[in-house]
Amino acid sequence: MAPNMVSRRIGVVGYGCLGQSLVSNLLTQGPELGLELVFVWNRDPGRMAGHVPPALELPSLAALEERHPDLVVEVAHPKIIQDWGPQILRHANLLVGSPSALADQATEQQLLEASRRWEHAVFVARGALWGCEDIMRLDAGGGLQSLRVTMATHPDAFRLEGPLAAAQAAGPRTVLYEGPVRGLCPFAPRNSNTMAAAALAAPSLGFDGVTGVLVADLSLDDRHVVDVELRGPPGPTGRRFAVHTRRENPAEPGAVTGSATIAAFWRSLRGCSQLPSRPGIHLC
Numbered sequence: 001m002a003p004n005m006v007s008r009r010i011g012v013v014g015y016g017c018l019g020q021s022l023v024s025n026l027l028t029q030g031p032e033l034g035l036e037l038v039f040v041w042n043r044d045p046g047r048m049a050g051h052v053p054p055a056l057e058l059p060s061l062a063a064l065e066e067r068h069p070d071l072v073v074e075v076a077h078p079k080i081i082q083d084w085g086p087q088i089l090r091h092a093n094l095l096v097g098s099p100s101a102l103a104d105q106a107t108e109q110q111l112l113e114a115s116r117r118w119e120h121a122v123f124v125a126r127g128a129l130w131g132c133e134d135i136m137r138l139d140a141g142g143g144l145q146s147l148r149v150t151m152a153t154h155p156d157a158f159r160l161e162g163p164l165a166a167a168q169a170a171g172p173r174t175v176l177y178e179g180p181v182r183g184l185c186p187f188a189p190r191n192s193n194t195m196a197a198a199a200l201a202a203p204s205l206g207f208d209g210v211t212g213v214l215v216a217d218l219s220l221d222d223r224h225v226v227d228v229e230l231r232g233p234p235g236p237t238g239r240r241f242a243v244h245t246r247r248e249n250p251a252e253p254g255a256v257t258g259s260a261t262i263a264a265f266w267r268s269l270r271g272c273s274q275l276p277s278r279p280g281i282h283l284c
Contacts, residue, residue, distance in 0.1 A: 007034040008273045011069040011092070013061065013084075014076030015042035015052070017255065018097065021262050022073060022269060023052060035273060038067040043076065065091045071273050074098060075265070078189045082107045085122075086114035093277055095123045095269060095284070099196035102281070103185035103207050115279045122281045123272040128226050128261045129197040130247045132283055135230065139202040143232045143241065147202050149181070149195045150227040152215035156254040157224065162187040169216040177214040182207035188214055190256050194226055201283055224249045224258045 010026060012019055019042070026037040039058040042048055048057055058064060061084050064072065069092040074080050078101035085101070088094050089111065102108045102124075115122050126132040129149075138144045155169050160176075164187040167176045177184050181195045185207070195212040202210060217225075225248050232241035249258030272284040 006274060007036065008070045009036050009038045009068060010269070010273065011039040011041070011058070011064055011067060011072045012037065013041050013072060013074045013080055014097070015040060015047050016075065018075040018257050018262055018265060020051070022075065022266060025266055033270060035270070038069055039064065061087075064088065071095060071269075073269055078185075081111075086110050089114040089120045089122065090118050091120075093121045093123065093272070095125060095272055097125050097127075097265065098189065098193060099124045099127075099200060100185035100189045100192045102200065103182045103192075103196060108281075112281065115281070119277060119279055121272075121275070121278050123268070123275070123284045124197060124200055124281060125265050125268040126197050126201075126283055127264060127268075128194040128224070128247060128249055128258065129201065130226070130228060130245050131243070132197065132201050134243075135198065135201040135228075136283070138230070138232070139204050142204075144202055144204060144230060145233045145240070146211070146229075146231045147198060147205055147209070148211040148213065148227075148229045149198045150213040150215060150229075151191060151194060151224065152217045152220060152227075153191075153224040153251070154218060154221045154253070155216040156221070157191070157251065157256055158188065158214075158216065159190040159256060160188050164188060164214075167216075169218060172218050174216045175213060176216055177212065179211065180208050181210045181212040184212045184214060197283065198228065200281065221253050222250065224251050 041058040071093045073095045075097040078098040081101035185192045199207040199210040229244045249260045251258040
């Protein structure tokens with residue numbers, strides 16, 4: 001560990017593809033980075049058997065305070081944030097891996113109130129959102145008028161709920177949803193996190209003003225494609241500032257999380273673990 005690096009105790013909530021990668025990194029690289037893994041929790045503890053040291057398995061989230069974490073990393077499901085987020089903030093900073101949870105206004109408000117009360121930070125991983133800082137700066141300067149995020153992948157990679165669960169691809173490329181991000185998050189909680197991060201990066205637009213588009217594309221069986229399109233207000237000549245980025249993220253067939261997103265999340269964890277505990281919601 002570098003002399004000026006502060007040691008941090010880390011808990012991981014969720015042991016799916018992303019959680020497995022983070023736990024592996026924490027066990028192998030954590031000590032030299034000043035990151036100590038103190039617990040792993042998963043809804044199905046059987047998935048951890050033979051992979052997570054028994055001493056690190058947390059039997060219940062209600063017992064997390066006994067491990068004295070500095071940072072709890074959620075990589076499970078938005079419901080964990082909705083049900084346990086405020087309680088976690090009582091004891092530690094929180095890194096949210098399911099920002100679609102914040103599309104629920106009550107959840108966002110409860111997190112903010114708990115953050116301020118206990119003086120712990122809510123960090124939100126940017127995940128697959130490319131150009132996050134640029135969006136934030138443009139929005140803060142009043143130069144952002146519209147933001148549209150399109151997520152396209154093979155339908156096998158979707159984990160849809162509610163009315164979208166019955167949606168069927170009507171051809172090689174089918175738009176399943178187009179509208180405010182807030183309306184999409186409850187029905188595609190695992191496939192709308194990039195859009196949710198964009199809504200948080202652009203608070204002048206927010207969940208109601210950022211447009212999310214979910215596309216089933218039968219040709220994308222080995223990658224996820226995220227298009228981010230933003231425009232500014234008309235200038236003196238009537239022309240607008242505009243940016244369009246396209247991110248192709250390699251992914252295993254049927255995987256919800258692409259390989260580049262896994263690497264980006266590890267960087268987010270490392271970065272926020274060294275940040276001060278500032279109340280509020282912060283993208284990292």
